[in-house]
Amino acid sequence: MSECIDLQFNGGLATLTLAQPPVNALDRHLVGELADAVAQVRDSEEARALVVTGGPKVFAAGGDVKEMLGWGYRTAVRSSGALGAACDALAGLPVPVIAAINGYAFGGGLEVALAADLRVCATDAKLGFPEILLGVIPGAGGTQRLPRLVGASRAKDLIYSGRTIGAERALQLGLVDHVAEPDAVLKTAAELAEPYLRGPALALRAAKRAVDRGLETSLEAGLELERELFAGLFATEDRAVGMASFVADGLGKAEFHGR
Known part of the structure; x- marks a missing residue:
C-alpha cells in the first residue's frame, strides 16, 4: 500500500494524487512512490489519460530542505536523479498527462507539473523555481523543460530571480494552459482528459x-x-x-x- 500517493482508475481516467501532508514535500519516500505509481499507469491496460494533482490545497513544494542540509555531492546526484527519473517516466507515458495545480507548485513540484502534457492551475495558484535563493538550481528537469515551454529568456528570468508568479502570468507565459477557480481545477482537468478516453x-x-x-x-x-x-x-x-x-x-x- 502506498503511504504518499493515491492512484485511482475510473473509466479509463487515472488520477494520481500526491498525498503527503502538509505540503507534499518531495522527499525520497514520496519520489519513490511517485515512480512506482507512474509505472502502474504505464503498465495498465485501462488508463487512457492521467491527471496528476496534489489535492485541493497544494500541488507540491520542492524537495525537503531540512533533508537537503546534510547532503554532499553524491547524495545530491542520487536524489536529483531519482526525481528526474520519475519526471522523465511521467513525461514518457504513452497517454496524455494533465497536471491539476491548486495552491502552489514550487521547485521539484513544478518540475513534476512540467512533465505533464498540459497544465491547469487555480486562479490563486503560485508557481516558481526558488532554488537560486537557496544557492542551487533546479535539478530534476526545470532548466531544460521550462525553456522548451516558454522560451529561453523567460525561463532564465524565472530561474535566475527565484520569484514566484500567479496564475494569469503563468497563462500569459504559456507555463499553464488553463486557469480555473480553485474548487474547479480537478474537474476542469478531468474534462480536458475526457475526449482522450474515447479517442x-x-x-x-x-x-x-x-x-x-x-x-x-x-x-x-x-x-x-x-x-x-x-x-x-x-x-x-x-x-x-x-x-x-x-x-x-x-x-x-x-x-x-x-x-
Whole structure:
C-alpha cells in the first residue's frame, strides 16, 4: 500500500494524487512512490489519460530542505536523479498527462507539473523555481523543460530571480494552459482528459511521440519520424474505423477501440 500517493482508475481516467501532508514535500519516500505509481499507469491496460494533482490545497513544494542540509555531492546526484527519473517516466507515458495545480507548485513540484502534457492551475495558484535563493538550481528537469515551454529568456528570468508568479502570468507565459477557480481545477482537468478516453489511443500515442521526440532532434529527423508514425497508423483498426465513419457520417462520429 502506498503511504504518499493515491492512484485511482475510473473509466479509463487515472488520477494520481500526491498525498503527503502538509505540503507534499518531495522527499525520497514520496519520489519513490511517485515512480512506482507512474509505472502502474504505464503498465495498465485501462488508463487512457492521467491527471496528476496534489489535492485541493497544494500541488507540491520542492524537495525537503531540512533533508537537503546534510547532503554532499553524491547524495545530491542520487536524489536529483531519482526525481528526474520519475519526471522523465511521467513525461514518457504513452497517454496524455494533465497536471491539476491548486495552491502552489514550487521547485521539484513544478518540475513534476512540467512533465505533464498540459497544465491547469487555480486562479490563486503560485508557481516558481526558488532554488537560486537557496544557492542551487533546479535539478530534476526545470532548466531544460521550462525553456522548451516558454522560451529561453523567460525561463532564465524565472530561474535566475527565484520569484514566484500567479496564475494569469503563468497563462500569459504559456507555463499553464488553463486557469480555473480553485474548487474547479480537478474537474476542469478531468474534462480536458475526457475526449482522450474515447479517442483513438494509438493515434494519440503516435502524436505524443512525434511531438516529444521531434523536439529532441533535428527538424529533418523529426519530419522523418512523423512520416513513419503516420504511415504506421494505416495498419490500425482505429484508422479504418475513423475514415469509414468520416465518409459515412462526417467528422467526429467514429467510435474508437484502441486497436
